[in-house]
Amino acid sequence: MTLHPLVLLSPHDSQSIDSAFGEDGHVRAVEGAGWAVARAIRARYAPCKTVVVCGPGFNGADGYVAARWLEVWGWSVVVLAVAAPKKDSLVEVIARSWRGRTFSEDGGRIANADLVVDAVFGAGLSRPLSDGLSHILRQANRLVAIDVPSGVCGETGRLLGSVKKAELTISFIRPRPAHFLEPAKALCGEIVCADIGLPADAVNEVKPRVFLNEPGLWLLPVADRGDHKYSRGVVSICGADKMTGAVRIAAQAARSSGAGLVRILGGDVALYRHSEPGLIVDDVPIGEAVKDSRRQVWLCGPGLSNAEVEAYLPQLISAGKTILADAGALGTGAEAVEALRGVSVITPHMGEFRRLFGALAESPRIEAARQAAQCVGAVVVLKGSDTIIAAPDGRVAINQHASPALATAGSGDTLAGIVSALLAGGMPAWEASCAAVWLHGDAGIAAASEYGGWPVVEALEKGLGRARQRAEKHQNAKNYKNLPFARL
Ligand SMILES: NC(=O)C1=CN([C@@H]2O[C@H](COP(=O)(O)OP(=O)(O)OC[C@H]3O[C@@H](n4cnc5c(N)ncnc54)[C@H](O)[C@@H]3O)[C@@H](O)[C@H]2O)[C@@H](O)CC1
Ligand SMILES: Nc1ncnc2c1ncn2[C@@H]1O[C@H](COP(=O)(O)OP(=O)(O)O)[C@@H](O)[C@H]1O
Ligand SMILES: [K+]
Incomplete structure (x- = not known):
């Protein structure tokens, strides 16, 4: 069984998928996600001065992995860690794999960057984005978002705070409802969805209820010789x-x-x-x-x-x-x-x-x-x-x-x-x-x-x-x- 191509994943569906991954599988998924982000960026931008802004959760983890790949490919990359991962968490382990320059204060880097990657919060954001964080992201000239622009509620497309518009948003497995719902839709830019693999168990865990409306979601009756x-x-x-x-x-x-x-x-x-x-x-x-x-x-x-x-x-x-x-x-x-x-x-x-x-x-x-x-x-x-x-x-x-x-x-x-x-x-x-x-x-x-x-x-x-x-x-x-x- 596979997930229907027109399914849109709610944050709840994503959590079900994440738990089906197990710990090893989750690390592989984050590695796949970060690599996909870096590839999507490399395909659209020439190497440039890039700041990856990382939050405390798995959205941030994807950011650390993406930073690592971009640096391997010769980009000038720094990470701005706006919140540290929880101690002894999987995110902390993944974050340690980034050995490049890391800052906890902006110090004007965002405004001077050619490209900013928003890896602060993903689609499951439950509380409004703080004014401090939205101020930081709003200084970006060109922004690429991982999962959703931070501050977007992935399920409803509502904005939880003042959200900076992205040129490109990279999501995983299937897009989110928010990518196609106003007001968030107008802030997502181009949507890319990366296939990062899906454990077989996860398909049974997801109970899709939201779909993109395209042919194949329904079948029109076709004309027949015997029609009257x-x-x-x-x-x-x-x-x-x-x-x-x-x-x-x-x-x-x-x-x-x-x-x-x-x-x-x-x-x-x-x-x-x-x-x-x-x-x-x-x-x-x-x-x-x-x-x-x-x-x-x-x-x-x-x-x-x-x-x-x-x-x-x-x-x-x-x-x-x-x-x-x-x-x-x-x-x-x-x-x-x-x-x-x-x-x-x-x-x-x-x-x-x-x-x-x-x-x-x-x-x-x-x-x-x-x-x-x-x-x-x-x-x-x-x-x-x-x-x-x-x-x-x-x-x-x-x-x-x-x-x-x-x-x-x-x-x-x-x-x-x-x-x-x-x-x-x-x-x-x-x-x-x-x-x-x-x-x-x-x-x-x-x-x-x-x-x-x-x-x-x-x-x-x-x-x-x-x-x-x-x-x-x-x-x-x-x-x-x-x-x-x-x-x-
Ligand atoms: N199944 C999937 O779709 C996959 C998702 N991945 C990534 O995983 C991310 C989701 O990870 P998480 O669930 O850790 O979510 P986040 O990375 O958005 O982090 C949530 C964390 O932030 C805290 N938080 C929430 N709102 C806050 C606020 N306003 N101010 C301060 N802290 C706040 C929460 O308490 C939690 O600790 C996705 O966005 C995506 O980037 C990928 O790593 C791999 C697979
Ligand atoms: N900006 C837009 N983009 C896409 N579809 C639109 C837009 N504005 C209106 N529509 C569509 O046009 C139709 C307008 O319907 P409605 O408001 O009932 O018009 P009327 O009563 O004059 O027939 C709806 O199907 C709506 O979804
Ligand atoms: K984000």
Whole structure:
């Protein structure tokens, strides 16, 4: 058994791995980690005046090993030991293998160095970084971080103090959630992940719950000779009377991402009938429509008023439909949360999330999304530049594959349409949501390159067929070449 390539390691997972290493194994792991750090640096920088700032734990230990290798390769290296390792600890033994110049006071060395290596604290930091330490690191001109820039909480991406931005961050085995979560993400620079070996026992110890959202985490259904429109899936969308554009955008996105049939029910029926000819428009009561067992998947929310949501949502829930609730269906406070019980997926942006869940919005986004998913019993897609997809069972995916070009009105409706199409295609809710976020991001990246960075929302749907094709290609690849970090 191996660890899935898309797993992101929490500090807790790392501790489980470290205990599986045993003492000898741990020394080998630190040797491997320090060597990887030195190699990653050597591959990117010419030999220069370097200060390695070492803390008291294993992050510091990696720093001592990296210093040793850089010096072997002829670099001018000094260590600034900002805290001594614990007496008689393994870190102390490893630190002694560094025989070069060591200082305990900065004395202006950091400001004068060409390169500073931050080996002070790793991802498991539990207390805020002291002002003294952050002052020292902030003087660096160019910084390379081991594991995470010191002061970053590896699990949540929160900053525990004032953190200096790194140009390069080198992590081990698998990246950390923080490497892809704001605000930490913006401070990590290029991410390199080094393979330092993993004891077989460790794989069983790690219970991965956080993943990078890339093809291979999920599998899209592929086109088959025997397909017919019902096998590809039917999406039904609750029609709005006034904000009809949102409904049409969602409908087009659902069709462009593979739904066999998309129907709009109610709202401004005349307008919908005169819009895209591929749409089917119904003017029957919702109570009638839910009796059709082929119409299992419903999108409720884009463009809808409160009154419209009240007319649709309870009937859909009591009919046991698979529901995606977005926009207008995401109301205010505990009563609105209660009204959502029974839906499969909700897709709030941060404003909608705050309105629904109040104080929970103040928690780190990954924790907030996970708790909200447990609270509603639905998949929560917390949108943003680092969209988080949380399942009620605790699984979380973090999406990187996106573009700021998506920050345009109606882009959320596009996403809702894609999720609906994948649900209708038979994917489970979390997988459908993850895949949809990736396809949406891919369409955004493609539209940005085609329209000079500033596409209108209607351009997104045009990229969805190709996005799906790219996802199918990558999801079948064994080598995971297209990840947003380099591998060593
Ligand atoms: N499994 C893995 O992922 C591996 C991780 N390795 C390294 O191991 C590191 C983790 O090692 P540790 O768990 O020793 O963590 P750290 O090296 O971050 O050190 C934690 C130590 O600092 C103290 N501390 C925490 N916050 C503090 C604060 N604000 N002020 C002062 N002291 C504070 C703690 O009490 C503890 O003694 C990783 O960052 C990575 O560099 C590698 O050596 C090999 C394998
Ligand atoms: N800077 C960004 N980088 C990547 N994706 C973004 C960015 N800004 C917004 N998005 C994405 O665009 C979509 C916007 O959705 P939403 O706010 O609901 O828009 P609307 O309600 O106008 O349709 C979300 O999927 C979000 O993740
Ligand atoms: K560090």
